[in-house]
Amino acid sequence: MNTDFKSLFFIFFIFTGLIKAQTPPVVDTSDVVMKMVIAANYKCDSAAVNLKNKNTKEANKLYKQATKEYKIATKTNPALYASWYRLGLVQTQTKDFKDAIISFDKALSIDTSRYEVYRARGIAQLGLEKGKEAMADFNTAIDKNYDDVEAFYQRGILKENPRDPQPAIADYSRAIEINPNYKNAYIKRGIIYYNVVKDYVLALADFNKVLELDPDNNEVYLWRGKTKYSGGDYKGAEKDLSRYLDMEPENVEALLIRGANRININDNTGAIKDLDLVIKLDSKNFFAYMNRGTAKGAIKDFKGALADLDKSIALKFDFSSSYINRALVRYVSGDKKGACADLAKADGLNNAKAPALIEQYCQGRGY
Numbered sequence: 403m404n405t406d407f408k409s410l411f412f413i414f415f416i417f418t419g420l421i422k423a424q425t426p427p428v429v430d431t432s433d434v435v436m437k438m439v440i441a442a443n444y445k446c447d448s449a450a451v452n453l454k455n456k457n458t459k460e461a462n463k464l465y466k467q468a469t470k471e472y473k474i475a476t477k478t479n480p481a482l483y484a485s486w487y488r489l490g491l492v493q494t495q496t497k498d499f500k501d502a503i504i505s506f507d508k509a510l511s512i513d514t515s516r517y518e519v520y521r522a523r524g525i526a527q528l529g530l531e532k533g534k535e536a537m538a539d540f541n542t543a544i545d546k547n548y549d550d551v552e553a554f555y556q557r558g559i560l561k562e563n564p565r566d567p568q569p570a571i572a573d574y575s576r577a578i579e580i581n582p583n584y585k586n587a588y589i590k591r592g593i594i595y596y597n598v599v600k601d602y603v604l605a606l607a608d609f610n611k612v613l614e615l616d617p618d619n620n621e622v623y624l625w626r627g628k629t630k631y632s633g634g635d636y637k638g639a640e641k642d643l644s645r646y647l648d649m650e651p652e653n654v655e656a657l658l659i660r661g662a663n664r665i666n667i668n669d670n671t672g673a674i675k676d677l678d679l680v681i682k683l684d685s686k687n688f689f690a691y692m693n694r695g696t697a698k699g700a701i702k703d704f705k706g707a708l709a710d711l712d713k714s715i716a717l718k719f720d721f722s723s724s725y726i727n728r729a730l731v732r733y734v735s736g737d738k739k740g741a742c743a744d745l746a747k748a749d750g751l752n753n754a755k756a757p758a759l760i761e762q763y764c765q766g767r768g769y
């Protein structure tokens with residue numbers, strides 16, 4: 403076979419389909435990218451576990467790796483919703499809120515029907531203190547899915563207002579209705595009942611539920627202890643506050659409240675011990691001086707009591723209860739004139755107890 407014939411023979415086989423040109427195999431990029439996203443998801447889950455165990459260094463390392471993989475996924479297949487959504491979530495977790503919003507916007511450009519991305523973008527908007535934009539996103543998430551427990555919870559946070567607590571309570575209550583074990587909503591609602599509504603029965607019910615769900619939640623023992631103290635359950639308050647202080651022995655707020663609580667259960671020595679530590683940690687805490695002075699007065703250390711109450715008034719001259727307490731110490735130590743002068747000052751500061759005490763100890767205002 404000569405050369406020309408061989409060439410014609412080869413051309414013949416190409417055109418008849420007996421010899422085919424080799425093409426690279428077709429790769430499904432969506433499948434490859436999804437595997438990449440799933441692998442990055444595992445890293446985020448592992449990072450969350452490390453955060454829970456307070457291993458911040460390892461958690462940050464895993465979040466960094468996941469972010470890199472999500473970014474590769476978005477470049478490989480820019481039309482895949484999951485890549486952009488998960489990238490936005492990890493950016494939110496690492497407080498890169500500005501880039502998170504960009505990622506969520508990309509996800510929404512692919513699929514506007516997904517309620518979870520509106521809620522996630524709302525959380526990122528909150529991170530940038532864009533309350534109006536966050537509210538719009540939470541509203542949209544709820545419109546698309548009335549059972550989005552996290553959207554109700556996040557909107558509740560945004561609605562918190564001491565002048566009108568009911569909208570936030572309503573959202574937290576809806577979150578609890580959707581998921582009766584959603585402990586964060588109980589905590590938030592309980593705090594509003596305690597701080598704003600002053601309904602200690604409802605607050606106590608919420609904190610009890612949290613501790614039923616999470617018996618090791620130490621912060622809630624503090625909240626429940628404060629609630630019991632405010633509601634007059636001093637023995638219950640002592641137990642909860644002591645439980646909290648076993649884990650956080652130098653927490654000024656807990657020590658201060660337990661010190662005051664111990665005065666109410668006639669453990670004045672224990673109260674003084676707590677308040678000594680408060681003053682060591684916070685030397686300008688006028689409330690600690692006032693209560694320590696009260697406890698010292700109860701054990702008839704009148705000199706020490708007056709020194710503490712003088713200090714409390716020097717630190718905050720317009721706190722009427724300090725004058726009331728100093729008046730009582732002065733009265734029992736024999737200084738009626740000084741006691742009545744203090745009661746007059748408390749009355750001038752509109753202390754509700756002062757008028758009755760003036761009548762009782764000073765024969766009326768004209769003493």
